[in-house]
Amino acid sequence: MMRMLRKASWSQIGMPAVLVGLVVVFGAINPNFWSATNVTNVSRQISVLALISIGQTFAILSGGIDLSVGSLLALVSVVCAQQMLEVGVAGGVVAGVLAGGLAGLVNGVLIAKARVPAFIATLGMLVAARGVALTLSGGLPIAGLPREFLVVGAGNWGPFPVPTIIVAAAFVVAYVTLSRTRFGRYVYAMGSNEEAAVLSGINVAKYKTLVYVVSGLFAGIAGVVLTSRVISGQPTLGEVQELHSIAAVVIGGGRISGGVGGIGKTLMGVLVLGILSNGLNLAQVSSYVQNIVIGAIIVGAVYIDVAGERRRRGSTVTS
């Protein structure tokens, strides 16, 4: 048993243990933690982070990063709201998602074809997308969206919140894509060793571009959900969300330089962040202090992973 524990990695044993621990402790501190209202609240609150973290998982697994997803939320929100007022709810939703995908395509072409480092290309997009959102909206919120659009962010389907169902569906699609498709395998391959991937005949430029389109599309879906939750187009949404999504990926056990990680792990990271913030709120810990805790968790999780990796690598001695 001890040996098993020693061999198992942080993300296999440690992370679920932390999650269970958090739930038990918060449940003990405040009985409301377990209430149906609170559980559905948490699942609503984390929906946007969950969606952009899925896209971020693709980017990081492939050996890149997508810093633009936070700003894309704002861009998508503005585009979605404006189009909704013009052509109706469905048109707005589609336009919003496509705006995310299009921005992702720009990222992808810059990274894969022009060979701008992902960090720089998406940093540029982070700044520029925010600028586009502010320009399109004149810096003002876009109000007066149709009431029926509320259902996306605030509605229920049976006992389940609609955003939670969207997230669940997105996770399933992403999980299957990463673990059961060629594209998914190539994402891991590029992140593990890009040069070897090229020499194995993988069209790296094509699949890399696709990675950022995927990330952009998930940011698009997230932006639409967020727009519904605030029932307006907001050019200031999503600040620093890109950093939270990166945190979710690495807390779950994703390797920041690619090749290791997965959708399940990211889900765990998102849950830890969401439950932590909710539980601390219920325990009336100030949001200032919450930031300190979350910061420590990000570094701590990666530290444990790195330390474990070193230990396991030590066991594979070469001459």
Added chain:
Amino acid sequence: MQVITERPLLEMKGIDKRFPGVHALNDVSFDVHPGEAHVLLGENGAGKSTLIKVLSGTFPPDSGDIRLDGQSVRVGNPHDAQVLGISTIYQEFNLAPDMSVADNIFLGREPMRRHAPGIVDRKALIDQARKLLDSLDTQIAPEMIVSQLGVAQQQMVEIAKALSLDARIIVMDEPTAALTSHEIDRLFETIQELKRRGVAIVYISHRLEEVRAVGDRATILRDGACVGTVLVAETPLDELVRMMVGRDLKDKFPKIHVEPGEEALRVERLTRKDVLRDVSFHVRRGEILGIAGLVGSKRTETARAIFGADKLDGGRIHVHGRRVKINSPADAIRNRIALVPEDRKRHGILAYLSVRENITLSALSQFSRGGFLDIQRERTRAQEYASSLRISTPDLERRAFSLSGGNQQKVVIARWLITNAEIFLFDEPTRGIDVGAKVEVFQLMGQLLKRGAAIVMISSELPDILGMSDRILVMREGRVGGEFERQEATEEKILTCALGGATYAVDASSGAHVS
């Protein structure tokens, strides 16, 4: 050779080290005297590196005794080792590439100005560095930036650094791996000089030819245990091989003769600006075309160009008599061409993918429909290839980095077998793998030939080229320098052709300069 009478400077006694699931060192002992070079010889995975990591304080041993001048010492971390006068020069140098040579030598111990503590005395720094470098008879100026130096010069900087630390024991881990033969000779001279100064050298190698040139004694390790310690001058090479491998390697080159069939690959006047010029050759089914040449003769570039990894400016490629356009590795793979690259870690293995995923990576279309993978079928097929190549791994889901060099090489070969490749470009297929695995790789080539494959084998090991090739192409500065039939080829002829009258150094690993 000197007579060894005095007390050993360093003794390692009964060193034991376990990692989870591996008994890395099992009761290993050796000693080294002042002014002696002691070679630690063994195949990859024998425990050489672990042993020196114990000595350098990277891995504290589980049990055992390290003695300096007969006194038991504790080497708990690399700093302890430094204080004790033990310096290790790893294959990957510990130098700051963007700083000057002098800064690197005295990094962290810069001489300070006498009246202004905290301010580095640049003049003293440069002077002291120069003195050290001159004493090693190098041409390196202390002001030079490390990244502008060649590998051999960087190694000299490391040695100078060790001397500046008053090292009494210098450990060198495969120091010749990246050197040309001229540079190797220089290194050996430096080692002699260090010995004259009374420095003890611990020299790690799996190259037998070097043992003679360097060592006074050799300790042979196998599977983490000492096989024995021998006086190098009195031990024949065959005996050393037997001790390393644990069996007689009767046939180091299991060359089989297959009647060559039709032409499989023909390249005509391949040209890439400033790299390749008018490279033409062909290879038939059932035939191995060896490509020899010095380091820098652009053999790797030739293979990469054929494989579509680098763009060509001119030339034609014919596969089975048909002209083909190859603009990417994917094009090459479609034409049943495979490249087993020289630098396995950088270009071959995907370290974080599993063995299964590594094997099937280039052939996923066989296991997918509409982009979806049939993992069960993938696993079955990967298992077939892993078994037939005898890839040694506990299971296929292990990440590839946990495999030994020889097994990683087999994984890369399996990746191509599964694509049904028929033309194999092997670039230094035996580099960094041990004697046993080397024979297996050669046997595998034989099997490929029997199945009608054509093989192009680039190698810097002349014995390999001579032992395995049906024809030999010699490259020189991006061109074809000559071609030899198997029967007429000799080391001398190939070397003369490779040198082409120029005074370039012979490649390090050719083995032609020693033995």
